[in-house]
Amino acid sequence: MDNHGQQSVKCSHCAFKALCLPSGLDDASMEQLNSIIVRRRRVAKDEQLYRAGQAFGSMYAVHFGEFKTTQVNRRGALQVTGFLMAGELLGMDAIATGAHACDAVALEDSEVCEIPYSQLGPLIGRIPVLMQHFHRLMSQEILREQSVMLFLGNIRADQRMAMFLLSLGKRYAARGFSGSRYQLRMSREDIGAYLGLTIESVSRLLVKFRNNGWIKLQQREVELLDRTSLEALAAGVEADDIETSTPARTPVRKVKPIAPQPSRVIPIHAAVAA
Amino acid sequence: MDNHGQQSVKCSHCAFKALCLPSGLDDASMEQLNSIIVRRRRVAKDEQLYRAGQAFGSMYAVHFGEFKTTQVNRRGALQVTGFLMAGELLGMDAIATGAHACDAVALEDSEVCEIPYSQLGPLIGRIPVLMQHFHRLMSQEILREQSVMLFLGNIRADQRMAMFLLSLGKRYAARGFSGSRYQLRMSREDIGAYLGLTIESVSRLLVKFRNNGWIKLQQREVELLDRTSLEALAAGVEADDIETSTPARTPVRKVKPIAPQPSRVIPIHAAVAA
């Protein structure tokens, strides 16, 4: 469900086919798949690929670039429901109602492969391995959202942020990029709208992490310096109780005499995002 | 994917077939479907249908009763990720990994129809309308979780609670029960673990709603008395600014001179739960 090739659409040559296609796909099936991908489509930064309420016709595989999905309220405020990277599939939430449930906006200049759902169905029926793969992708999306539910529900802001940074790293690593040094493609505001925090809290947390020596931060460039501490935090250990392997730049005097047992619950057993 | 009948498994006679089966299913297809549902299975209250980590073999349609799905952390605290009623499908999150991601626990004595996934696949391939329906169900689950994400992220506790009560009513109504008077099948603790609140907050909120005259409450018996106010609250209007149509039992003196504009964002555009 992704493709490469400059003129013709060829999933077989795509760098990310491992992500959106099943492994045991024979040539004939691959050819059929190529034939239904009507086109690749460029989406400029900040452009909307589709909007909430629009009739659902196609799903989109991210070919390169990055997207966010958002839902708007009547006052105009946004909640970010997901960030999508190359090889991930957009539009699965629209199958239920036949209309898109969210806006999809490019965070940078991007390209997607358009897959008409009406043609995908019959093809899936004929190619079992493709069907299974498709179900797996949908199931993965369910898992991803479950894990977001978990962390939004009961988890401190600093934990959420730690999970978020680790999760991004993991996803970049899965795509062959560095998992410990990457560029945030989204604004602080987007991060806040995703994690359920205000922009000020996001800022303060990132600064705190930097001052603790856990990350390097320069604008949107992030480097994870102390994965162990971040993971401890993500797992629910209180920030003040974490011994930073790299000593804090501003070594805050510990005032607390006795560590109270961590108050909030539910670390995450799955990755924060797909 | 559901069935009725006392001895033999017959989806065609099931009271909830409209929920788990597509409408345009011919007799032959129905027969095929019946044949792969290996059995109905009784699950006693508090019994686990499956546990997180267990190998995934079958999906389960709730035939009667009610379930919760939970994920556990290492300290033993639970997060509730969903409540499931008759006609809803359990186990979609396990397709991705081949292992269940959560525990499924019966909230009361219940019964499920077991559907081996290995047999469902081929059948779906042969019956397009069934495939489409199945995809719709998965998509619906994604939508449901999106809406939970939305409300966990940015919504005040009282709004969440209002949404939750309204959503339960809607779901009971869809099943032919009263949508304004029903029994909570889950404990306050479960509600809290679902809404991301402590048990104390849940209790206080329910009492507040009752004192405002919005609901009648007696143990787990709930009656929605003032749907309008609940909906206003769910939509983001501040509780103090809502004129209760039924005057509050304890008419709290309004102190606030000027209504500040509501601070939090993101009401919900979709139902709270499936």
Add this chain to the structure above:
DNA sequence: CGTCCACTTGACTATAATCAAGGAGGGTGG
């Protein structure tokens, strides 16, 4: 009649939101 468990209530506190100013880049136009 007593015990247990789920729930309620109260007092206090921690956490992150809100309100309000400031920087710091990155781009544009003079």
Add this chain to the structure above:
DNA sequence: CCACCCTCCTTGATTATAGTCAAGTGGACG
């Protein structure tokens, strides 16, 4: 090339909200 602006981000002070801790109620059930 520099000045200006605009957006995005940071920082500080204060406050509201829901969490925590600690005692009770009140049914259900033996």
